[in-house]
Amino acid sequence: MWRIRLYQLIVLGVFLGGWEWVSDRHIRTLWISKPSLIAERTLDWFFSGFIYSHILATLQIAGLGLLIGTAIGVVFGIVLGLQRSLSRLLDPILGGAYTLPRIAFLPVLLFWFGFGFRPLVALVVLMIFFVLFYNTRAGVESVDGDLVASMRVMGATRLQVIRMVILPSIVPFVLAAMMIAAPYALVGAIVGEIFIGSRGLGFLIVSSTGGLDLTGTFAACLVVTVISLIATLVIARHGPRLLGRSPGTIGGSAGAAF
Amino acid sequence: MINITGVSKSFEKDGQKIDAVKDFSLTVSDGEFVALIGPSGCGKSTVLNMIAGLLAPEEGTVEYNGDLVTAINTSVGYMTQKDSLLPWRTTEGNISAPLDIRRVPKSERAALVSQAIEKVRLGGFERHHPDELSGGMRKRVLLARTLIYEPDTLLMDEPFAALDALLKLVMQEELLRIWSEARATVVYVTHDLTEAISIADRIVVFSKRPGRIVLDLPIELERPRDFDTIRSSPEFLKLHNRVWATLRHEVVSQEEASGEGR
Amino acid sequence: MLSTRPRVAFARFLIIVGIVVAWDLASRTFIDPFYISQPFDVAERLWDWVSTGDIVEHVLATMSELVFGLVIGVVLGVLVALILGSSPTLAAVFRPFVTVAYSFPQLAVTPLYILWFGVFLMPKVVLISVVVFFLMFFNTFEGVKNVEGDLIAAMRVMGAKRFDVFRIVVLPASAVFLITGLRHAVPFALRAAVFGEFLASVRGVGFLAVTSARSYCSAGLFAALASTLS
Secondary structure, eight states: OHHHHHHHHHHHHHHHHHHHHHBTTTBOHHHHOOHHHHHHHHHHHHHHTHHHHHHHHHHHHHHHHHHHHHHHHHHHHHHHHHOHHHHHHHHHHHHHHHHSOGGGGHHHHHHHHOSSSHHHHHHHHHHHHHHHHHHHHHHHHTSOHHHHHHHHHTTOOHHHHIIIIIHHHHHHHHHHHHHHHHHHHHHHHHHHHHHHOSSSHHHHHHHHHHTTOHHHHHHHHHHHHHHHHHHHHHHHHHHHHHHTTOOSOOOOOGGGOO | OEEEEEEEEEEEETTEEEEEEEEEEEEEOTTOEEEEEOSTTSSHHHHHHHHTTSSOOSEEEEEETTEEOOSOOTTEEEEOSSOOOOTTSOHHHHHTHHHHHTTOOHHHHHHHHHHHHHHTTOTTOTTOOGGGSOHHHHHHHHHHHHHTTOOSEEEEESTTTTSOHHHHHHHHHHHHHHHHHHOOEEEEEESOHHHHHHHOSEEEEEOSSSBOEEEEEEOOOOSSOOHHHHTTSHHHHHHHHHHHHHHHHHHHHHHHHHHHHO | OOOHHHHHHHHHHHHHHHHHHHHHHHHHTTSOHHHHOOHHHHHHHHHHHHHHTHHHHHHHHHHHHHHHHHHHHHHHHHHHHHHHHHOHHHHHHHHHHHHHHHHSOGGGGHHHHHHHHOSSHHHHHHHHHHHHHHHHHHHHHHHHHHHIIIIIHHHHHTTOOHHHHIIIIIHHHHHHHHHHHHHHHHHHHHHHHHHHHHHSOSSSHHHHHHHHHHTTOHHHHHHHHHHHHO
């Protein structure tokens, strides 16, 4: 084990050292910055408090989008989960919509919601809606038919069945879906900010790059990496326990989410 | 009183129409314990579901206490083979679900629930969740839940089929004990001949699909029944042979029919 | 009685027609067509682009980004995964780096690529390659690891040398990853291409969409989207 750790340190050292060494010897620092400058800048951001408002802005958009997307996805999931025939009818249309490049809708969202945070939240909602919808629907459909039938025979109305059986059964499905969706929401917020942001981590990346301050670009990327890493690890570690015995894989990854 | 007259019901499977029951009639009088027995897939559960109002017949009528069953029949209790318990509720919570549904005031629930728990001998397990209970205990919870709103008919669809043989015996005896107090009408679906003869007043043997009645036989064994003695009695053996002769024929021809179908 | 299959297909067709009609009606009544355009305008704009051949240039631009990016990303991704996957030590050493790289949103560095490689073909090809590289890498890497467990042990017992295992088990297996990975990668590549074009470009369907949006021309925007989707 310690040998592998050592190799890992060597790889990291060679990578960072090589970068540091090449910078300004073979390639101008302007174009690639250097690790020491990036580390300094990142620490400076944290100590001066500059970075927090940007982190907060991004997390707010991701969180708000996650909540709204969850609400919409759960409602759609319950309705279509209960209306099987309607669900079957709409399936290819929904499937088609699911494969659309949602990022391509950014200009449309801009068009509809104007500037500011609203188109960004809308993008996050678009990115996570289907994860929530499909999981919720799967949860509703997995409810034991016998259970529902026996509740009905006991005299339960449709609403009582939804309250007593459906809602409690889908809780683990919705939680799992939110965990899968959380990194997507983060990516949605950052990517949206790159395109039309005025603050936040995505904006920090694009504005630093635009100002030829690549140290700032890399520092912002570093912060993004750390945040998404924390999110991924927390979900991977605590997700299964939160969900108890629920099935399915837990946690998405930001790398492949857009 | 349950009156089923000339009902038919079919299902679509892989684009093919399959008749579950065709022109089927059956009358069950109040307080009677009837066992429906037959080869698997012969439409026994379909009949049960029609009495419960979960399925509507395509032809014919189902009457319950003189009224046509057109919606879900909430004066029956239904116990299925699977444990249809709410996994997130405790024993108490599950048993009080029907009271919750019927909006019985919270103050009255506790007494009813503890009474029911006592009846099925689950004392000490009030706060356990279903996954902390054994298979037999889950059946007891189901039984208590079904009995708590005092339905005048119990529909039971192979309720103990998933249990091992010994536990099954225990649960059958429990059921008879509770039934002798409650005196509800019971329609009990099974494919276990020994079980049917031991517990029922009357056995109705279904033909292979589409289900019709090929034998309707009263079981005049004395109650209360002691399983150990009746199962070795000559009357029991006679009944067993009589029913088995009919049932065997149906099971074999059902097998052959489904073999040809493939 | 009509069998269910054609009935469902017909109902779906009706739903799509219904959506288009609803769109048209909405744009004529309570929603300003400025925001949602009108189906007819969009169709007209599309037809206009097709008949004048304007669209060819943009579609070709996006297509070439996709092809170059996919080829580079797939080849590198599979190759690196096979190399790292072939040795447990290598795999263990690189695992944390892989985790970090995977949790990083690849699209976020697009501005950097534009700065480094300009506004033409190059930055998009790089962006797509990186995105595809990681996708292919993870698929193949996980796959190779899974193969190892059951099959390779059996092969080794049969007396297969390291290279034999690679030739008989790993290579055919990675062909499967290649195909499933590709199916997975194409939509992501398209998204990356469009996003790259959004940020900075002189042609491509993303460019069309974003210039239409910037000039507040919703018909053009929706027409460009339609050409992205097809």
